[in-house]
Amino acid sequence: MTAKTFYIETFGCQMNAHDSEKVIGTLISRGYTQVETPEAAGLVLYNTCSIRDKAEQKVFHRLQQFKRDAGKGKVFGVLGCVAQQEGEKIFEKAPHVSLVAGSASYTKLPQMLVQLEQGDRRVTGLSLDTDETFETPFTRRDNPHRAYITIIEGCDKSCAYCVVPFTRGPERSRTRASVLEEGRRLADSGYTEIQLLGQNVNSYRDPSPAGWDFATLLARVAQIPGIRRVRFITSHPRDFVKPIVDAIDSYPVLCDHVHLPVQSGSSRMLSAMDRLYTRDEYMRCIDWLKSARRNIAITTDIIVGFPGETEADFNDTLALLDQVEYDSLFSFKYSPRPNTAALAMGDKVPEEEKTRRLTIVQERQRAIQIRRNAAAIGVVHEVLVEGRNQALGQWIGRTSQNRTLNFGADRAGDENLIGQYLDVRVTRAGPNSLVGESVM
Ligand code: 5AD
Ligand code: SF4
Numbered sequence: 001m002t003a004k005t006f007y008i009e010t011f012g013c014q015m016n017a018h019d020s021e022k023v024i025g026t027l028i029s030r031g032y033t034q035v036e037t038p039e040a041a042g043l044v045l046y047n048t049c050s051i052r053d054k055a056e057q058k059v060f061h062r063l064q065q066f067k068r069d070a071g072k073g074k075v076f077g078v079l080g081c082v083a084q085q086e087g088e089k090i091f092e093k094a095p096h097v098s099l100v101a102g103s104a105s106y107t108k109l110p111q112m113l114v115q116l117e118q119g120d121r122r123v124t125g126l127s128l129d130t131d132e133t134f135e136t137p138f139t140r141r142d143n144p145h146r147a148y149i150t151i152i153e154g155c156d157k158s159c160a161y162c163v164v165p166f167t168r169g170p171e172r173s174r175t176r177a178s179v180l181e182e183g184r185r186l187a188d189s190g191y192t193e194i195q196l197l198g199q200n201v202n203s204y205r206d207p208s209p210a211g212w213d214f215a216t217l218l219a220r221v222a223q224i225p226g227i228r229r230v231r232f233i234t235s236h237p238r239d240f241v242k243p244i245v246d247a248i249d250s251y252p253v254l255c256d257h258v259h260l261p262v263q264s265g266s267s268r269m270l271s272a273m274d275r276l277y278t279r280d281e282y283m284r285c286i287d288w289l290k291s292a293r294r295n296i297a298i299t300t301d302i303i304v305g306f307p308g309e310t311e312a313d314f315n316d317t318l319a320l321l322d323q324v325e326y327d328s329l330f331s332f333k334y335s336p337r338p339n340t341a342a343l344a345m346g347d348k349v350p351e352e353e354k355t356r357r358l359t360i361v362q363e364r365q366r367a368i369q370i371r372r373n374a375a376a377i378g379v380v381h382e383v384l385v386e387g388r389n390q391a392l393g394q395w396i397g398r399t400s401q402n403r404t405l406n407f408g409a410d411r412a413g414d415e416n417l418i419g420q421y422l423d424v425r426v427t428r429a430g431p432n433s434l435v436g437e438s439v440m
Helices: 014-029 053-064 080-086 089-093 103-117 164-168 176-188 214-222 242-250 267-272 279-290 311-324 351-374
Strands: 005-010 043-048 075-079 097-101 123-125 146-150 193-197 229-233 257-259 297-304 328-333 380-389 394-399 404-408 421-429 434-438
Touching: 005 014, 014 043, 014 080, 014 103, 014 146, 014 193, 043 053, 043 080, 053 075, 053 080, 075 080, 075 103, 080 089, 080 097, 080 103, 080 164, 089 097, 097 103, 103 123, 103 164, 146 176, 176 193, 176 214, 193 214, 214 229, 214 242, 242 279, 267 279, 267 311, 279 297, 279 311, 297 311, 297 351, 311 351, 328 351, 351 421, 380 404, 394 434, 404 421
Parallel strands: 005 043, 043 075, 075 097, 097 123, 146 193, 193 229, 257 297, 297 328, 404 434
Antiparallel strands: 380 394, 380 421, 394 404, 421 434
């Protein structure tokens, strides 16, 4: 490599986005400069996702573009979940790739960079046998107000549809000391919102002798001076305990929002998926959340068309949506993934049927959101101002419940409100966002 420049594109979840922030920081600390286009870069990295089929295809599509002359003189690297899943096969599929590394190997990134710089064209980081987490002082954060902190990596569950245990390796938590120290440093440098990350964030268990559980950690992060909001994703229902809700009730800094993926409303499907809870057990978590003193927004993930899903199972999911009345949800058609248990299951649901079920879920949820959001009219919410929509002449705010609340603010003039916390009254509501006016 001649010029030490790099370009990185990130796919997938928030964990991946934050991994990229750490990768970028590591590269910069080693004398690399980030550039805006792959054309301008000596080192081109794709941090990939393989959660669903389409996510995975994207990276090969990108790599194809540089197959011939376009990629001359450049070094290509595939990071993340596709790298872990496909491993050295990537070198065969795309011979111009020189680095293939999964997230469990990022602690070795400096050594891998040295190998690349020395001209090695088959550098790999594919071991999953690790008890380390990727901690670095060099994180290059994208957002000046909200900072992400990974508290637990990997996954020890074995949901029948999911690649994550194969791509991110075994579960490993950071020590509470390291998490709190990072939180304090972030507060000192002006961040006001912290988002704690993990595939199963609430399975956190402090590895040091104190052995804090997630609820204890959450309460302590909430008490870091200067931090005004704390969020966390993603919670697994099996490890969701009442003390988490109690912590939210006790510390207003903890945001009024829990993302609790249910996947299906049918206990039969939940068992086939190996989710480790029944519908009733899930509903117990929902009851805790709904009987909290605070108005906690609840969101979820739904998979339709898992092998063996009957019309009756699907109707159970629709009934669950009506019962819980989620504030929003992500819904997906089941997609077969390598290595997973569901691959061998019979009774596949045809593609058109999956599409039909997905549409029904989305329509049902849209009606729920229209109704719920309309009920929010007149309510005042504190928002963190995240941006400005010039075309509409509105500021873009986010409520504690994680809803977008766009608003006008007459008094503002030319003032830049981004990063401020303001009270906004909701005046209009659509299915996916709210509009309001700043009060005062
Ligand atoms: N097919 C469809 N959706 C999936 N998800 C995970 N694996 C699959 C798959 N194989 C969804 C789940 C999970 C979200 C991140 O992605 O709903 O909660
Ligand atoms: Fe995608 Fe899952 Fe990997 Fe995140 S952990 S990038 S969602 S496959």
